[in-house]
Amino acid sequence: MGKFPEADAEIINTWVCRRCKSRNKRGVEKCRKCGSKYLRPKNKEIKAKKA
Numbered sequence: 001m002g003k004f005p006e007a008d009a010e011i012i013n014t015w016v017c018r019r020c021k022s023r024n025k026r027g028v029e030k031c032r033k034c035g036s037k038y039l040r041p042k043n044k045e046i047k048a049k050k051a
């Protein structure tokens, strides 16, 4: 977890499009911007950076 619990919650509820990098709400089927289905939870990106 990061220093700011509120920010963590926001990140957890955010999915990032792997194609256009736009942020989407968690649980959406596809990107609201480009329609891509390649979304990933944003918190995984942070874990990868830590590791």
Ligand SMILES: [Zn+2]
Pocket (backbone or CB within 6 Å): 017, 018, 019, 020, 021, 022, 031, 032, 033, 034, 035, 036
């Ligand atoms: Zn997109």
